[in-house]
Amino acid sequence: xxxxxxxxxxxxxxxxxxxxxxxxxxxxxxxxxxxxxxxxxxxxxxxxxxxxxxxxxxxxxxxxxxxxxxxxxxxxxxxxxxxxxxxxxxxxxxxxxxxxxxxxxxxxxxxxxxxxxxxxxxxxxxxxxxxxxxxxxxxxxxxxxxxxxxxxxxxxxxxxxxxxxxxxxxxxxxxxxxxxxxxxxxxxxxxxxxxxxxxxxxxxxxxxxxxxxxxxxxxxxxxxxxxxxxxxxxxxxxxxxxxxxxxxx
Amino acid sequence: xxxxxxxxxxxxxxxxxxxxxxxxxxxxxxxxxxxxxxxxxxxxxxxxxxxxxxxxxxxxxxxxxxxxxxxxxxxxxxxxxxxxxxxxxxxxxxxxxxxxxxxxxxxxxxxxxxxxxxxxxxxxxxxxxxxxxxxxxxxxxxxxxxxxxxxxxxxxxxxxxxxxxxxxxxxxxxxxxxxxxxxxxxxxxxxxxxxxxxxxxxxxxxxxxxxxxxxxx
Amino acid sequence: xxxxxxxxxxxxxxxxxxxxxxxxxxxxxxxxxxxxxxxxxxxxxxxxxxxxxxxxxxxxxxxxxxxxxxxxxxxxxxxxxxxxxxxxxxxxxxxxxxxxxxxxxxxxxxxxxxxxxxxxxxxxxxxxxxxxxxxxxxxxxxxxxxxxxxxxxxxxxxxxxxxxxxxxxxxxxxxxxxxxxxxxxxxxxxxxxxxxxxxxxxxxxxxxxxxxxxxxxxxxxxxxxxxxxxxxxxxxxxxxxxxxxxxxxxxxxxxxxxxxxxxxxxxxxxx
Numbered sequence: 001x002x003x004x005x006x007x008x009x010x011x012x013x014x015x016x017x018x019x020x021x022x023x024x025x026x027x028x029x030x031x032x033x034x035x036x037x038x039x040x041x042x043x044x045x046x047x048x049x050x051x052x053x054x055x056x057x058x059x060x061x062x063x064x065x066x067x068x069x070x071x072x073x074x075x076x077x078x079x080x081x082x083x084x085x086x087x088x089x090x091x092x093x094x095x096x097x098x099x100x101x102x103x104x105x106x107x108x109x110x111x112x113x114x115x116x117x118x119x120x121x122x123x124x125x126x127x128x129x130x131x132x133x134x135x136x137x138x139x140x141x142x143x144x145x146x147x148x149x150x151x152x153x154x155x156x157x158x159x160x161x162x163x164x165x166x167x168x169x170x171x172x173x174x175x176x177x178x179x180x181x182x183x184x185x186x187x188x189x190x191x192x193x194x195x196x197x198x199x200x201x202x203x204x205x206x207x208x209x210x211x212x213x214x215x216x217x218x219x220x221x222x223x224x225x226x227x228x229x230x231x232x233x234x235x236x237x238x239x240x241x242x243x244x245x246x247x248x249x
Numbered sequence: 250x251x252x253x254x255x256x257x258x259x260x261x262x263x264x265x266x267x268x269x270x271x272x273x274x275x276x277x278x279x280x281x282x283x284x285x286x287x288x289x290x291x292x293x294x295x296x297x298x299x300x301x302x303x304x305x306x307x308x309x310x311x312x313x314x315x316x317x318x319x320x321x322x323x324x325x326x327x328x329x330x331x332x333x334x335x336x337x338x339x340x341x342x343x344x345x346x347x348x349x350x351x352x353x354x355x356x357x358x359x360x361x362x363x364x365x366x367x368x369x370x371x372x373x374x375x376x377x378x379x380x381x382x383x384x385x386x387x388x389x390x391x392x393x394x395x396x397x398x399x400x401x402x403x404x405x406x407x408x409x410x411x412x413x414x415x416x417x418x419x420x421x422x423x424x425x426x427x428x429x430x431x432x433x434x435x436x437x438x439x440x441x442x443x444x445x446x447x448x449x450x451x452x453x454x455x456x457x458x459x460x461x462x463x464x465x466x
Numbered sequence: 467x468x469x470x471x472x473x474x475x476x477x478x479x480x481x482x483x484x485x486x487x488x489x490x491x492x493x494x495x496x497x498x499x500x501x502x503x504x505x506x507x508x509x510x511x512x513x514x515x516x517x518x519x520x521x522x523x524x525x526x527x528x529x530x531x532x533x534x535x536x537x538x539x540x541x542x543x544x545x546x547x548x549x550x551x552x553x554x555x556x557x558x559x560x561x562x563x564x565x566x567x568x569x570x571x572x573x574x575x576x577x578x579x580x581x582x583x584x585x586x587x588x589x590x591x592x593x594x595x596x597x598x599x600x601x602x603x604x605x606x607x608x609x610x611x612x613x614x615x616x617x618x619x620x621x622x623x624x625x626x627x628x629x630x631x632x633x634x635x636x637x638x639x640x641x642x643x644x645x646x647x648x649x650x651x652x653x654x655x656x657x658x659x660x661x662x663x664x665x666x667x668x669x670x671x672x673x674x675x676x677x678x679x680x681x682x683x684x685x686x687x688x689x690x691x692x693x694x695x696x697x698x699x700x701x702x703x704x705x706x707x708x709x710x711x712x713x714x715x716x717x718x719x720x721x722x723x724x725x726x727x728x729x730x731x732x733x734x735x736x737x
Contacts (some may be wrong), residue, residue: 038362045363051369053377053479057270058323065323067367072303075359075559077338081350082588084561086610089347112290115298118335120464123304128252132277132462134259134294139461141260141291143450144269145594145650150450153649153679154443158436161677168284178429182676186440210437215393216432220426221669224400224686225379227408228533228665230713231687232373234351234706235532237486239366246489248705283513285602292592292599292607299559299591349614360563368560369527380482380713381475384720389726398725402718408688410496411711424501436673 010057017044020245029246046236067124072195088113162186259456266454307331344358399428471725478720485716488708495709503675506682507660508544510634516549518633519626521657523580523643524568527560528628530664535564536690537662538638542572544697550583551622553632555608557596558642562612563590573736581615585622588612593631593643594650601629601655629655634681646672648679662689 020042024030030039042203048063095105111230122131162183166176180227191203199207242248251438269287337359342351368394391394406412407423451456500508505558514520526534541548545552554569556562558678580586587608591595599607604626608617617623625631632727635657637647652659658681663671664684674680684693687710690703 021419034358038358041363042366045367046370049367049374052374054476061320061323062326065326066330066370067364067371068306068336069327069332070359070363072306072327072369072558072561073331073334074337074356074364074523075299076303076335077346077356078559079296079299079560079591080346082612083293083590085346086608086614087293087590090610108286109293113297114292115290116294119294119297120304121302122301128463129685132254132258135461135463136258136261137265138291138294139453140265141287143262143289143453144266144272145598147270147447148273149447149649149653150443151654154439157677157679158443158673162436170653174403180424182433183396184431184438186437189434189437190385190441193437196512204350210434211393212251212385212396213311213430213434213437215397216426216430217669218401219397220404220431220668222397222401223404224665224668226383226405226714226717227688227710228381228668228686229373229376230710231665231706232369233376233482234486234528234687234709235491235702236366236370236373236724237483237490237709238673238702238706239369240489241607251618272481283603284598285606288592288595288602289597289606290597292590295593295595309648349610350612357563358619361567364560365528365531365564371529372529373532377476377479380717380720381478384473384716384724385471385475387721387724390592398721399555402721405714405718408686409714410707411500411715428676429667431669432672432676434668439670439673442646 006055006057010059013051014059017047024245038241043240045241132188184209189213258462259459262461263454263456266450270454330363400430450452468685471724471731477649480711485712489678489712490554490705490707494708496711498688498691498695498707499694500696500705501689502686505681507541507636507684508682508693508696510658510660510681511541511544511550512634513521513550514548514550517551517630518694519553519622520545520633521523521555521629521635522554522565523635523637523639524554524561524565524649525638525643526564526664527558528564529696531564533664533687533690534640535568536639536687536701536706537684537693538565538568539572539701540685540690540697540699540703541636541638542568542697543575543699544693546576546578546583547697549583550633553587553622553626554585555587556589557591558640559589559591562586566612569589583620585617585620586612587617592647597629597650599646601651604628610658618707630656632657635659636662639667640664644674644680648651648674651679652679661683 021030021043024181025032025036030036045063045067048059051057052060072169091106092109092113093105095103118130118134120131121127164179166179171179187239188206188210190210192207192214193202194207197203238248258410266286268283272284307328310327313321313324314328334356337356339346339350340354340421342350342354387398389398404421404423404426405421406415407426412419412423449458453461484728510712511520511534519523524534524538537633542552544583547656552569552573556565556567569584569586570580575581588611592599596607605617611617611620629635632662635647635651637644637659639661641665644663644667646662647659651657653724660682661674661680662684663673663686665688668683668685668689671680671685684690685704687703691707694700694703
């Protein structure tokens with residue numbers, strides 16, 4: 001009985017959606033064009049995904065899987081047009097096989113392409129060890145490139161403002177207190193994260209102060225997270241009310 | 250064989266790591282050219298990684314269809330969406346994929362009317378769950394959680410225009426929370442994470458950290 | 467009282483939905499004063515002379531579109547109204563459609579010509595490597611733009627060899643690209659940089675604001691609304707502030723009510 005009622009709810013909802021769209025097109029609120037049908041499709045997918053809030057259902061699962069498939073296809077095509085074609089196909093493959101090409105093939109690109117192909121050998125039982133060469137190249141390069149830049153950008157440049165003089169002329173008492181608080185907060189949070197030393201005595205007291213700073217920070221992050229997620233919802237409702245139903249201007 | 254499978258990758262990681270770390274300090278033109286070439290190669294390799302992700306996803310859904318696991322029918326829609334998008338993408342408005350990308354094709358239509366609305370909606374569902382979780386689980390059980398709750402309430406009110414209506418101090422306190430205690434905590438976390446990242450990078454370069462090689466021999 | 471703690475969550479979902487719909491449909495004005503981080507970006511763009519080159523990194527995908535697309539549109543309005551040259555690019559494969567839509571729709575309103583006044587370079591994989599490649603040689607990173615044009619022939623990119631020649635970079639980020647741009651781009655190639663980010667990431671950016679590694683920051687839909695108000699082009703973000711305010715108050719009421727009920731029932735149980 002429950003399955004039957006779920007089926008009727010689903011069919012009824014789809015029927016209502018179709019009727020609304022027929023009305024919107026007939027009244028001219030939605031254009032009878034590819035774009036008009038696109039808005040209907042977008043609205044349908046939006047509502048199908050939101051139907052999950054009532055109950056998990058086939059409409060939601062179909063919409064979700066369709067989205068996964070389309071994004072995958074889009075990523076592959078964009079990667080072809082924006083990366084493979086201008087960076088490999090046009091400078092390397094076309095000059096090699098086309099007599100009309102004006103530039104010589106960039107043979108140097110064969111080496112990174114080979115490393116890229118080695119990555120696929122990860123799925124082969126016999127030759128998967130070749131993929132390690134690629135991963136070693138990428139990981140080693142990333143590690144080497146990161147070290148001086150992270151030290152400069154995230155450590156030195158971040159420590160500098162923390163050690164800003166409390167009184168150097170021109171500050172108010174309030175800003176000087178804030179400077180001291182920031183320094184106290186940074187040190188206490190760093191000490192809190194030292195887990196190789198037991199948090200007792202002076203270390204324990206300072207790490208406790210660090211916890212208070214962390215709690216305030218997490219509260220602020222929660223507030224911003226609520227704001228962020230709500231904004232996404234507001235955007236979708238704006239789409240439904242403005243672009244689909246034409247209720248908003 | 251162990252030399253090719255184990256030693257060579259470690260040598261590659263060491264050489265690349267030391268080379269690129271030292272490159273930063275050498276202003277000579279050869280050093281700059283090396284950086285340009287190596288970064289281009291790294292970009293190209295990263296592009297191939299996109300296809301590994303694509304293969305993994307398609308393989309997962311193919312396995313579900315082949316074994317007819319529960320809900321396998323939905324995996325058919327993944328293939329349907331991917332195939333139809335790839336088809337229109339390669340057709341490229343009649344110019345085919347070996348020419349430059351054309352505008353206003355069915356490929357773009359699928360992006361604007363399937364990927365964008367569905368992608369935006371899936372993540373917007375979290376708004377409802379956050380509201381529900383805030384009501385059901387956000388409790389001021391300890392002093393620390395009370396402080397967290399109060400900071401969240403002040404920031405939530407201070408970050409919207411209505412906070413100013415309640416009192417001009419609300420946005421001012423919210424700004425202070427962001428600019429002082431939040432900044433201090435986030436900076437402490439950033440410093441800690443950065444130091445950890447440097448330590449991990451050094452361990453990778455010197456072959457102490459080998460998890461990127463994967464398992465097996 | 468205890469049954470209030472076990473209320474069906476669909477009632478909460480429905481009340482949030484109704485609150486958003488009603489506050490969108492009812493038109494009422496709310497003041498949106500610009501905060502300091504937003505004001506800093508505005509003033510930076512105001513200070514750039516005509517013809518300066520601004521690079522916009524559209525580092526987001528449809529999942530974050532509702533927060534970042536209004537920011538992109540508002541920023542583009544400001545740049546084009548000041549006759550700045552705009553260069554767009556992205557690290558995200560899902561972004562080109564949104565970036566192209568924003569650039570083209572706003573550029574058309576100011577009669578800007580593609581190639582002369584603005585360029586869209588498109589997507590490239592690589593993250594940090596891409597930034598380094600752009601920092602050394604922009605044409606090596608992007609030999610062609612999104613439409614397949616040779617980038618060395620585009621007038622908008624004249625005199626731009628690398629990121630060093632960019633006057634200002636604005637990163638619209640849904641992930642960790644702001645930190646990547648700072649560490650691998652700004653640190654070595656010394657361009658001025660501002661950012662727009664989702665509200666979730668907003669608190670994490672304050673250390674970079676204080677250290678002046680970021681000139682300014684637009685955080686979430688509120689940041690977009692403040693910028694729209696500053697450039698006097700009120701649009702989606704400003705109208706989104708009405709439901710944002712209302713639902714924030716509702717959630718705070720939920721939290722306070724939930725705590726009151728919890729502590730009341732706990733006291734009753736212990737008594």
